[in-house]
Amino acid sequence: MVLIRFILVAAALLAAPPALAHAFLAQASPSAGAELLVPPRAIRITFTEAVEPHFSSIEVRDAADKRVDTTNPHAGDAPKTLVVDLPKLPPGTYTVIWHAISVDMHKTEGKFTYSVLP
Numbered sequence: 001m002v003l004i005r006f007i008l009v010a011a012a013l014l015a016a017p018p019a020l021a022h023a024f025l026a027q028a029s030p031s032a033g034a035e036l037l038v039p040p041r042a043i044r045i046t047f048t049e050a051v052e053p054h055f056s057s058i059e060v061r062d063a064a065d066k067r068v069d070t071t072n073p074h075a076g077d078a079p080k081t082l083v084v085d086l087p088k089l090p091p092g093t094y095t096v097i098w099h100a101i102s103v104d105m106h107k108t109e110g111k112f113t114y115s116v117l118p
């Protein structure tokens with residue numbers, strides 16, 4: 001329900017004029033709030049606009065705020081997608097922090113969490 005409300009609000013914001021071509025999160029894998037039995041080996045984020053991979057980042061932090069990703073975010077198979085690889089991580093809650101620079105050089109950022117179940 002919270003997710004549906006968020007999508008509705010996000011859709012309303014995107015529809016509201018003036019339509020700004022900033023890169024916001026469109027889709028993430030794992031998704032925000034996901035509870036997974038198998039630890040993901042990468043975080044993949046698709047944005048609403050094409051992003052500059054060299055100036056954009058994805059960080060993954062564990063519950064102790066320790067950075068656990070491989071620190072090499074790279075372009076995905078589409079100009080709107082960024083991917084960062086992960087080592088095999090133990091159960092716990094992880095925070096994904098993203099900073100994106102869209103091709104029009106506008107900066108956006110956000111974060112979300114997901115959990116790996118024991």
Ligand SMILES: [Cu+2]
Nearest residue numbers: 021022104106
């Ligand atoms: Cu923009």
